[in-house]
Amino acid sequence: MKKYLILGIFFLNILIGYSQEVKRNMSIKDFLSIPSISDIQVSPDGNSLLYILTESNWNANRQISHIWQVNKNGENTKQLTFGLENESEPLWSPNGKWISFLAKRKEDKQSQIYIMPSDGGESKRLTNHKTSVSNVSWSPDSKKLYFTANDPFTAEEENLKSNKIDVYPFEENYKQKHLWEIDRATNEKKITSGDYSVLTYSLSHDGNRIAVHKSPSPLLDDSFKSEIWLINNDGSGEIQLTDNSVSEITNNRLFKTGARIAPNNKSVMFTAAVNGKMEDYYNNKLFLLASDGSSDIDLLTKDFPYEVSAAEWTSDGGKIFFVANMGSQFQLWQYEIASKKLVQLTEGKHSIGQWTYNPKQDEHFVTIKTMENPGEIFSFKKGKLKQITHHNDSLKIKFxxxxxxxxxxxxxxxxxxxxxxxxxxxxxxxxxxxxxxxxxxxxxxxxxxxxxxxxxxxxxxxxxxxxxxxxxxxxxxxxxxxxxxxxxxxxxxxxxxxxxxxxxxxxxxxxxxxxxxxxxxxxxxxxxxxxxxxxxxxxxxxxxxxxxxxxxxxxxxxxxxxxxxxxxxxxxxxxxxxxxxxxxxxxxxxxxxxxxxxxxxxxxxxxxxxxxxxxxxxxxxxxxxxxxxxxxxxxxxxxxxxxxxxxxxxxxxxxxxxxxxxxxxxxxxxxxx
Known part of the structure; x- marks a missing residue:
């Protein structure tokens, strides 16, 4: 046994010496070929993760994104989708039986929703929408999905285009973007309509209400005139919660993002790049207002010196977690509603990239960026970070x-x-x-x-x-x-x-x-x-x-x-x-x-x-x-x-x-x- 131990140590030393000898400077191709992780999604039972891994395919001359899965303990890492088409927005159905994602397969003219069984099997296209689908969410009962899509051109408009009668008015030939739903039997229903665009939306925990960001148009510059509204899940019961006209000095540019309805449906949080007087051009801050629009907007991070990024409620609505831009780093923070106390949860010489929160298990999943790694997935619970994925661990060994x-x-x-x-x-x-x-x-x-x-x-x-x-x-x-x-x-x-x-x-x-x-x-x-x-x-x-x-x-x-x-x-x-x-x-x-x-x-x-x-x-x-x-x-x-x-x-x-x-x-x- 001693003989084999000595031999093992000998070969280990050779391998260590070899790895040090071949360590080299990074070429341009090496750099452009480093894969990246995004779109972390937690399974309903909290034990498994979906994510997007984007890799460079030099034969195709582009990066290609596919869906991967890994157990929370870091075991059983596997690729779920393959080929030269990209996938994005992977989501578990709340009952855990299905995985949905967006893709544009060879037969598709636009990006569509695909679903596949979570326990394995072929995917099938769910939508056959005339325009590109985005921003997908499952209903809490797993019976239907919501998505946004631009309105299609009319048959007359398509006929004119096909006959080369296609002179168009600059920045006026857009189609508004609206909210739709579809069930697993492919029955589609339009939820919103009108001369506005739904930029983003978020479902309430019970699925009965939806917070939507309405903009005058889908044009980028008009997004800074968006307002937050609440609607029922069938599009009825509209309530306008914000109004850019409250302050002339803002010039109607109070862009609000990430509206989230509280678990008790009584309030809505959002972020906006304004100060407490609703004046424009400030660091992004966290705000709260009543879901019936009856109270003034409450600035939660008034004296917070950093910028608030993505934010989510805890399951009981007692806290709000968010990622903060602290200049040289992104770190995770929490805001306690009752005490109005801000607490920094993560620290260190790293930055948080992607972030997903699982309120059922009170667990966070983040990508941690260091100089040796552009961002592997870690879990964060009870003050401890634990690495889950290992796609780029070799960088510090090779280069x-x-x-x-x-x-x-x-x-x-x-x-x-x-x-x-x-x-x-x-x-x-x-x-x-x-x-x-x-x-x-x-x-x-x-x-x-x-x-x-x-x-x-x-x-x-x-x-x-x-x-x-x-x-x-x-x-x-x-x-x-x-x-x-x-x-x-x-x-x-x-x-x-x-x-x-x-x-x-x-x-x-x-x-x-x-x-x-x-x-x-x-x-x-x-x-x-x-x-x-x-x-x-x-x-x-x-x-x-x-x-x-x-x-x-x-x-x-x-x-x-x-x-x-x-x-x-x-x-x-x-x-x-x-x-x-x-x-x-x-x-x-x-x-x-x-x-x-x-x-x-x-x-x-x-x-x-x-x-x-x-x-x-x-x-x-x-x-x-x-x-x-x-x-x-x-x-x-x-x-x-x-x-x-x-x-x-x-x-x-x-x-x-x-x-x-x-x-x-x-x-x-x-x-x-």
Missing amino acids: NLPRQEVISWKGEDGVTVEGMIYYPHNYNPEKTYPLVVQTHGGPRASEKYGMSLRYTTYVPVLTGMEYVVLQPNYRGSTGYGDDFLRGMVGGYYDQSHLDVMAGVDFLIEKGIADPERMIKMGWSAGGHMTNKLITFTNRFKAASSGAGAVNWISMYSQSNVRYNRDAWFGGTPWQKDAPIEVYWNHSPLKDISNVETPTLVIVGENDPVVPKEQSVELYRALKSNNVPTHLYIAPREVHRWMELQHRLYKINVELEWFAKYALNKPYEWEYVK
């Missing part, structure tokens, strides 16, 4: 991963600013490193603990090439209190760009960053910031502007979302006595003649959020002024690129640009066939 820290510095006006820094795995404090500064999108967002799988940042690839990466949570970021968030109100670039540069100077003073090898990049609002900084300073040797705005005046009309601009600049650019000077003074295009930094410009061909015309304006201005530049437009892509080869190309072309202008060395492209 050299960066060290991540939260750092803070003083902004130009003395306000404390926070950010994330990533060091190469072999970081030597005696050396200075080339610095990549990445600014996040939103800008109502923040960078947090954990490995991000965004193809716009690809941090592990950069650190593998011995770049240090800084992600500043500049003025306008969420999770740092209302004053910090509202640092952009009245002027987008009053302090935000100075916050970024103060962070850069902090790293230079610490001997971390080499001031002669600095790079600026960002996507969306991160692209806006890149465009500003290249006009503000020539200290960056290379830059990449991804889907960034350069002209706030033209951007207002081009984008499909405008609601934030009014707060930033003091109104629209078209109103009487319009604040045109504010718009123009904060447009990077105004100072474009200052730019010397070689700058890539990258955008999706069909981006509705930051349309390609903004990138064209930037490119033509840089080209006219003889600044080294290229404009790359990805066909078929919108704001979030979906094709893997496009993502690969973007990263390659940026790394080549950075190597040429910041490092003065060649770069070898990585290809995936």
